[in-house]
Amino acid sequence: MNPERPSASPASEYRRIVVCADDFGMNATVDAGVLGLAGLGRLSATSLLVDGPSAAHNLPALLATHLQVGLHLNLTESFGQRGFCQPLKSLIQSAYLRRLPLDQVRTEISRQLDGFQNLTGRLPDYVDGHQHVHQLPGVRDLLLQALKDRAATPWIRDTGRPRLAGLPWRLRVKARVIAGLGAAGLRRRVQAAGLIQNPGFLGVYDFTGGVSAYETWMSRWLAQARDGDVLMCHPAQGTDARDALSDQRQAEYAVLSSARMAQRLADHHLTIAGTDPCKEPS
Template sequence: MNPERPSASPASEYRRIVVCADDFGMNTAVDAGILHLAGLGRLSATSLLVDGPSASQNLPALLTTHLQVGLHLNLTESFGQPGLCLPLKSLIQAAYLRRLPLGQVRDAICRQLDRFQDLTGRLPDYIDGHQHVHQLPGVRDQLLQALDTRTARPWIRDTGRPRQAGLPWRLCFKAQVIAGLGAAGLRRRVQAAGLTQNPGFLGVYDFKGGVPAYEIWMSRWLTLAQDGDVLMCHPARGMDAHDALTDQRQAEYAVLSDARMAQRLADHRLMIAGTDPCKEPS
């Protein structure tokens, strides 16, 4: 499924959204949540942390699902992997001061692309970034150069067109900060490379408030969603003591897995791309 070109549906009045769960491979709770939501038809895609501790263990189950699988490019989260890994603030500073070690960035990207192919037997359907690092200056250029040497034509996540109207200012501000960290520059390069991106982006919030807050934000995102938009989520099924977001991940899972989610989608005239018989082939 290319999010920029959703396929036609017999119910032509419906809009299609790509619901993408980030962080597959981070831990078993995250993987369990994503796999169960896939079985319920609540997801279109998941982004794989190729060095995550549970990636190899749970990947066989993932590959039996209908989900598109993308590379969740990681330059900030240490799993004991070799090569470049910096705290997010340090990475952003280095990127904007033009002090990134570009050779190391390129090596990290190529190694993760290679590992993705080793794990899955194919190249990624799409690419995004853990903490949105794929759009940073220097990183985006090395990413597109690495892709230019391969046969893959993945779509690339665009955070730069967030749909946040009507949400609290703090959430709108966060969405604009994320977009401002390189989305426009990435878009220009992606267009020049002949690749595609999602037309809109949803799912940015402050990871607070439990189920009540997430239900409110979800309702608003569904109201704003347009054809091909990506709705990012971070669900988990069960606790993980080492995951700072574990409570809110479970809140996301609770909302996404609830039977009322199907009714919310219907009420907003939405389909989750890739989960119905008229889906566009991968």
């Protein structure tokens, strides 16, 4: 699936969006949410945390779906794994002050790519970052070099072209802050490497407000979505008391799985991209 590639039929009225669920492997409720939405045809892809506690157990079910599977590069959240891990604020500071321990980061990226291949038997279809760390200075260069060394040609998530029409200022600011943490620099390097990225980015919000708020933001995202855009989401099915976002993840699942979601997609002449973006929308 190439997020930037146009439809095979210019006459088609439908635009295809890539709906991507982050955090597969984080816990059983997240995995259940991803698998449930995959079964409903509401997802295109999911991003795998190779060290996530539930990743290995639920991977066979994931690989039986139609979803693309990407590496969710994680440098900030500890699951008890060995290797480089820092709190997000410290990582950002280190990246911009050019104080990253580059050898450790290089080793960690390689370890996670190896882990992805060991778990799935293949290279990732795409790469993004947990808390968007893949775009940080230093990290992005090491990541692209590691992909080159493996002759891997995934698409790379671009956070730098958010669709912001109709969103309140606080969500616009958050999207711009995320983009400002390295998206432009990553884009230049991705283009030089001959890889591709999504043309637009949707799904940034403040993880509050329950179903009502998420329905509102979903309506505004879909109203401005363009062909090939990535809509990031974080669904879960069920409660996990250890997950601070558990309630909002369940709200996301409720919205994404609803009949109203199907109607919204139809109203905006959108379809969710599957594994082959050259196929006509069904």
